[in-house]
Amino acid sequence: MLKLFRQLRPFAGMIAGVLVLVFIQSMSDLYLPTLMSDIIDTGVVKGDTNYILRIGALMLLIAAIGAACSVVASYFSSKAAMGFGKQLRKRVFSRVEAFSLQEFDKIGTASLITRTTNDITQVQQVLVMLMRMVLSAPIMFVGGVIMAVTKDAKLSLVIVAIIPILALTIFLVMSKGLPLFKVMQTKLDTLNLILREGLMGVRVVRAFNRDPYEQKRFETANYDFMSVSIRVNKIMAYMMPAMMLIFNLTTVAILWFGGLRVDTGNMQVGDLMAFMQYVTQIMFALIMASMMFIMVPRAAASAARINEVLDMEPSIVDADITATADENCADLEFDRVTFRYPGAQMPALSDISFRARPGQVTAIIGGTGAGKSTLVNLIPRFYDIDAGEIRIGGVNIQKMKQTELRSKIGFVPQKAVLFSGTIRENIRYGKEDATDEEIIHAAQIAQAAGFIEQMEEGYESIITQGGTNLSGGQKQRLSIARALVRKPELYIFDDSFSALDFKTDAKLRSALKIETVDRAVLIVAQRVSTVLHADQIIVLDEGKVEDIGTHEQLLERCGVYREIVASQLSEEESA
Structure with missing residues (x-):
């Protein structure tokens, strides 16, 4: 506890005042019984009324001083x-x-x-x-x-x-x-x-x-x-x-x-x-x-x-000597990356290597527990890898400042997280100085403008804690708008379209293609229809890269991908 009390230095003046006031109060309390003894032995026994009144008045004065010190000391201490x-x-x-x-x-x-x-x-x-x-x-x-x-x-x-x-x-x-x-x-x-x-x-x-x-x-x-x-x-x-x-x-x-x-x-x-x-x-x-x-x-x-x-020292800290990535380059590269959760016996990801270039849409697909969300959580350094390197713009992310790294990323998590406040404030969370035009534009690209404008207060509509007054699809679209308003070099969508109907999904992907034409886009998805037209699709299976290629290439040579496609699309649709 003494260690915490070292933080009391800014309040040293108040504490000194409290100690002085408490000292005066204590001395007054100690003096009062002696005065009372004098009143009894000298005043009462001898019948000296004037002495009783004089010492009694002194006792009242000392008691008042003690009480005043007590009140002021209580105020300062509190x-x-x-x-x-x-x-x-x-x-x-x-x-x-x-x-x-x-x-x-x-x-x-x-x-x-x-x-x-x-x-x-x-x-x-x-x-x-x-x-x-x-x-x-x-x-x-x-x-x-x-x-x-x-x-x-x-x-x-x-x-x-x-x-x-x-x-x-x-x-x-x-x-x-x-x-x-x-x-x-x-x-x-x-x-x-x-x-x-x-x-x-x-x-x-x-x-x-x-x-x-x-x-x-x-x-x-x-x-x-x-x-x-x-x-x-x-x-x-x-x-x-x-x-x-x-x-x-x-x-x-x-x-x-x-x-x-x-x-x-x-x-x-x-x-x-x-x-x-x-x-x-x-x-x-x-x-x-x-x-x-x-x-x-x-x-x-x-x-x-x-x-x-x-x-407790954070396990993820900035390097002593940091490097800066090219401001306009968000070339993302995984180089033989292995990651194991603390205490886990088996790695969640093993020997992952791929490259996502600006202007490309890179999709990640795989079964439940394949490691898709784990992979994207490594990019903003929510966890640090055990082996290999992750590079953005040719720079190892562990040598970049965390603030710089995350400023390059527009991250949309698997579970849409909104904060209590207005819709405008939630979208602006992605960019503190975003203008109203930027906010509206981001909402339009995210296919959120329609339902926002139908609300009575529009962009000033209040979102309750956790966004409980919105549907799952509405929350996802606002989360996407929050990432879009940032205009980052790298977009990460972690299964962010799962709550959208196919029509909205198609419109959103079409708008995103135009908006992110010179940016790197990484999409984690469960639905094949979401990744169908990606420039490259990474198939994960049990934490390892099974294959990388386009939809057509993977249909020809990747059994895991064919199984996923067959479970979701008809033969005609997959072709």
């Missing part, structure tokens, strides 16, 4: 903690944005969300408490002990006897509770994961009548989280009763022995009352410390999880 939380969330989000898909797979999306929200909130709460109590508790404790000893040294032996018992109680409780805080955060990750899956896959759940199953999954995860939480809270619940029991026994002992000393004339009544207040302050300081001991372990577990994200 402001510093919230600012720290904001900066920390920004850092975590920036780090996560730099992760490759490998890091996402390792930690999990649900866990990353929990760490960015719940875990940072835990650290924020502890930070507020630490700023208020890290100085106050020691001052109140040490100051209380010193003031108590000055009132009566012998009676202070009661405090000396009770402190080891308090320390042992806190240690025993915390040693049992600390390991469970880590388990509790892990259980929360699992709960969030199941909840997220259930909400995102609600259509599938309902389509297969799996509501009871999902409810049972959630109930099991919820029960696990509840069980650990109850165990932690049961252990922590012992803390306060134990502290109060010790405090009350201490009070009884002080009244007993203090009464005896007052009776023998070795102590005044006012001093006994002041002594009682100082003991109360000492106990309160220890209770504050125990509260910190309750919250700090949980925050420490959260801080460790946050640091795990911040310390």
